[in-house]
Amino acid sequence: MRTYHIETLDEIFRKTAQDRIDSLAKPVGSLGKLEGVARKVATIQNTLNPQLKNPHHILFIADHGIVAENVSPSPKEITWQQALNITQDGAGINIFTKQHNFNLIIVDAGTDYDFPKDISIIDRKVRKGTRNFLHEAALTPDEVNFALTYGEEVVDLVAKNDCNILSIGELGIGNTSVASIWMSLLTNIPLQQCVGAGSGLSEEFTLRKYDILQQSVDRYTGPLTPMTIMSEFGGLEMIMAVGAMLRAAELKMTIIIDGFLMSNSLLMASKINPEVEQYAVFSHKSEERGHILLLEYLGVEPLLSLNFCLGEGTGAVCAYPLIESSVRMMNQMKSFEESRISHINKF
DSSP states (O other): OOOOOOOOOOOHHHHHHHHHHHBBSSSSTTTTTHHHHHHHHHHHHHHOOOOOOEEEEEEEOOOOGGGGHHHHHSTTTTHHHHHHHTTTTTSHHHHHHTTTEEEEEEEEEOOOOOOTTSSSSSOOOSSSSSSTTSSSSSSSSSHHHHHHHHHHHHHHHHTTTTOOEEEEEOOOTTTHHHHHHHHHHHHHHOOHHHHTTTTTTTTTHHHHHHHHHHHHHHHSSSSOOHHHHHHHOOHHHHHHHHHHHHHHHHHOOOOOOHHHHHHHHHHHHHHGGGGGGGGGGEEESSSHHHHHHHHHHHOOOOSHHHHOOTTTTTHHHHHHHHHHHHHHHHHHBHHHHHHOOOOOOOO
């Protein structure tokens, strides 16, 4: 794994941005979370007049060997079938990316399917799904490094399109199992509290899923590092997202974080380089039971709570208009002085 060089954001400029926001013609703090987003985007771009350029949404797709243990009621074929549906503009993510003028990039990180060569899916397949981590490591360290690198390469691709804000989504039956294990091992929160229903499991099925995942964790007795966790319990779409987030932060992009899956990819990225968190805007709180605990662990409060649990990055894209509003506030709202309004007393 290479070393990621992510610049620490300037605390002095952060205060300058906050002072500008506080000077605007409104009561201090009255625009709530938008003010925090505006401060973050301005600090990332190191300007009091930030701009959002050419937003992209990267969707990584992959399959998971653990699905063989019936941790999901959905067959793994849904992964490639839904991917094809997305290429035909038939999914939720298509609606929202079109609505908010995102360029949608679909990347095959590791599906157990051979897509036609003439469709709009970028082939970065590391292997046809991970191995079953109940019995063996999901990936080799080399495969993890390939996935990280491919994630970086996709970000470099969108950066050439003058993109400075991106969101990332995932598609892969069984990936909540991966996310639950990552969350538990990286936070020390008990696994049972991290395991949710995924795609529509009953409580009984969820308990069985937990039992299988606990057996998987017990199988591995080695050191717990980002590399060993990704290798033993990895998902290729999630690892590519980790690489993408780290590279985006190196390039000083604003990264919109989706729900449970992508919050765990951000968690993993932060264990590799903590500075990546400074570039993240958390979009929404999902319906996965572990997501609330993870957000609390990270000390963040997302913009929205829409009861989403779809995945694909839909929540991140839906939050974009609020980020855009925060930037418009910085650029277009006049200060008290500019408006010749008497300042409101600060108590």
